[in-house]
Amino acid sequence: MKRNPRDLKRYTASERANHWIVGICFILLGLSGLAFFHPAFYPLTQLFGGGPWTRILHPYVGVVMALFFIMMVLRFWRLNVMEQRDVEWLKNVDKMVDGDDHHMPEQGKYNGGQKLLFWGLVLFMLLLMVSGVLMWRTWITVPVDVVRLSSVVHALAGFAMIGLIILHVYAAIWTRGTIRAMMYGTVTRAWAKQHHRGWYRKVTGDNE
Numbered sequence: 001m002k003r004n005p006r007d008l009k010r011y012t013a014s015e016r017a018n019h020w021i022v023g024i025c026f027i028l029l030g031l032s033g034l035a036f037f038h039p040a041f042y043p044l045t046q047l048f049g050g051g052p053w054t055r056i057l058h059p060y061v062g063v064v065m066a067l068f069f070i071m072m073v074l075r076f077w078r079l080n081v082m083e084q085r086d087v088e089w090l091k092n093v094d095k096m097v098d099g100d101d102h103h104m105p106e107q108g109k110y111n112g113g114q115k116l117l118f119w120g121l122v123l124f125m126l127l128l129m130v131s132g133v134l135m136w137r138t139w140i141t142v143p144v145d146v147v148r149l150s151s152v153v154h155a156l157a158g159f160a161m162i163g164l165i166i167l168h169v170y171a172a173i174w175t176r177g178t179i180r181a182m183m184y185g186t187v188t189r190a191w192a193k194q195h196h197r198g199w200y201r202k203v204t205g206d207n208e
């Protein structure tokens with residue numbers, strides 16, 4: 001990848017490490033979770049050393065993801081507070097998807113779509129964490145009906161999370177020049193000016 005000293009810093013090394021720990025845990029949890037969900041996916045347990053090991057490891061990886069996810073939320077929540085311009089952005093999102101992004105309201109570090117996705121992740125992660133702990137059955141014992149209800153909530157929240165992350169990854173690939181922000185920490189000035197002009201003006205002081 002070509003680097004330019006004029007590129008803008010978007011993420012620190014510690015923010016990126018935090019994000020990728022959550023990302024790797026998410027993939028491991030998705031694969032092991034699907035293995036529990038339906039017999040067609042059961043062979044995935046081979047990746048984790050067989051059925052019993054998958055059942056043992058899944059909740060511990062879940063705890064690691066939960067802790068790092070909470071850390072990530074504490075780092076980023078302020079930047080994801082919805083503003084009027086984000087609501088306007090969301091109202092015009094269909095035009096942008098059709099290729100006309102010239103009339104989109106100026107965006108700060110994150111656009112309305114990223115912010116909406118952020119709060120969706122917070123909601124479904126919360127449901128996953130609470131239902132996951134209730135159905136763990138290693139550290140605490142709860143009535144069997146609570147375990148049953150938790151299993152349903154856990155599966156639904158898991159599918160919602162898989163859907164949101166597919167959207168997240170698709171948007172990151174679709175908006176060329178975004179993946180490198182999380183890989184190397186920087187973006188080009190042109191990228192920032194085109195997609196997040198408010199943030200561009202703030203970090204460069206350039207009022208163009």
Ligand code: HEM
Nearest residue numbers: 022023026076080110114115118121169172178179181182
């Ligand atoms: C595994 C594949 C993933 C890829 C390829 C990926 C890629 C990216 C990229 C490129 C960005 C930078 C976007 C920007 O600066 O505009 C980003 C930001 C972010 N990602 Fe991911 N990500 C992945 C997984 C996840 C997971 C599993 C979560 C959480 C459950 C997550 C949560 C976030 C958050 C919170 C941000 C900051 C954006 C915001 O606060 O609105 N990502 N990701």
